[in-house]
Amino acid sequence: MENKYSNKYLIETGIGLQDVDGLKNSTYFLSQADRYVKGEISLDELDKIISSYYENKPSEDERTEEADIVSNRIAQIISDDSFTFTVGQLVSFHKQLFEGVFGHAGKLRDYNFIKKEWVLDGRSVIYGDYHELRNTLEYDFETERNFKYADLSEDKVIEHLATFVSNLWQIHAFQEGNTRTTAVFFIKYLRSLGYDVTNDVFAKNAWFFRNALVRANFKFIRKGIYADKNYIIMFLRNLLLNEHNILRNRDLCISIDSNDNETTPRETRVLELIKANPRISIDELASRIGVSPRTIDSVIALLSKENKIKRINGKRFGHWEIL
Numbered sequence: 001m002e003n004k005y006s007n008k009y010l011i012e013t014g015i016g017l018q019d020v021d022g023l024k025n026s027t028y029f030l031s032q033a034d035r036y037v038k039g040e041i042s043l044d045e046l047d048k049i050i051s052s053y054y055e056n057k058p059s060e061d062e063r064t065e066e067a068d069i070v071s072n073r074i075a076q077i078i079s080d081d082s083f084t085f086t087v088g089q090l091v092s093f094h095k096q097l098f099e100g101v102f103g104h105a106g107k108l109r110d111y112n113f114i115k116k117e118w119v120l121d122g123r124s125v126i127y128g129d130y131h132e133l134r135n136t137l138e139y140d141f142e143t144e145r146n147f148k149y150a151d152l153s154e155d156k157v158i159e160h161l162a163t164f165v166s167n168l169w170q171i172h173a174f175q176e177g178n179t180r181t182t183a184v185f186f187i188k189y190l191r192s193l194g195y196d197v198t199n200d201v202f203a204k205n206a207w208f209f210r211n212a213l214v215r216a217n218f219k220f221i222r223k224g225i226y227a228d229k230n231y232i233i234m235f236l237r238n239l240l241l242n243e244h245n246i247l248r249n250r251d252l253c254i255s256i257d258s259n260d261n262e263t264t265p266r267e268t269r270v271l272e273l274i275k276a277n278p279r280i281s282i283d284e285l286a287s288r289i290g291v292s293p294r295t296i297d298s299v300i301a302l303l304s305k306e307n308k309i310k311r312i313n314g315k316r317f318g319h320w321e322i323l
Contacts, residue, residue: 003079007037009198014074016203020179020210022301023067028053043076061315063297066101073097074184083188085145087137094174094181102176108133109175116266117214118302121256125217127172136171162232166216179210201239208247209235215252223256270299271322274309278319
């Protein structure tokens with residue numbers, strides 16, 4: 001049966017959503033994805049091509065391999081409208097997206113953590129307590145299931161959906177891949193409510209989507225900073241109403257003075273170590289800072305995205321340059 005969604009929309013949404021974690025696709029994947037857009041191959045065939053590519057030519061960059069695999073899986077999931085509004089469906093999407101990529105695919109996290117955010121001046125959102133993840137998810141789903149949309153104005157509907165997706169993301173049910181899983185689940189849920197959701201807002205503004213969720217869940221009352229859902233509302237108005245609100249990540253940044261005896265932000269420490277040794281490895285950075293290599297990968301991706309560092313002459317024999 002012919003797909004009701006365009007190939008271009010499906011694959012570009014999958015590719016665009018990698019931006020939430022600073023991931024970039026390989027040139028090979030993009031060339032094969034173009035064949036899919038032109039109708040030369042199917043998503044299943046694209047999946048087999050990419051799997052074969054990495055079996056025969058191991059990736060020098062696990063994050064690029066992750067981006068390629070997950071981009072195609074996102075396209076596959078959103079290519080049809082089958083959907084169940086349950087916690088089990090959310091967990092199933094995480095498993096479908098990250099099986100073989102993460103060892104914890106489809107499993108709720110079993111520890112608490114923080115993530116320093118660029119838009120929060122190095123601070124973190126407070127995520128859900130891992131002891132209560134299942135109960136919190138079930139409560140939010142039941143609340144949404146019983147919510148009455150009848151007679152609500154368009155503005156009120158958008159505001160409510162902004163609250164729902166913000167709350168869902170704040171729980172951060174998984175060790176990794178939360179924003180991409182939330183986005184896929186939310187796209188499918190919006191369709192079940194009758195929304196089209198076939199424009200390029202996710203494809204072009206995924207990084208803004210994540211940062212908007214961050215701002216919707218952060219408050220620092222002592223400094224006069226409050227949770228602000230206006231940004232995620234702007235995103236949703238573009239997505240659902242085809243408005244053209246300007247979505248700029250720099251507009252979401254807050255500045256908090258450093259007179260609170262806090263530790264130096266992780267990004268600053270990475271820059272210091274790179275400046276001291278431009279050829280320092282990811283593993284050495286992780287060891288020096290006391291975090292996992294994957295965490296350092298995320299920091300490097302963020303610094304690269306913000307044009308603060310650049311890799312010269314490749315991964316194996318190159319070095320970092322501070323811009």
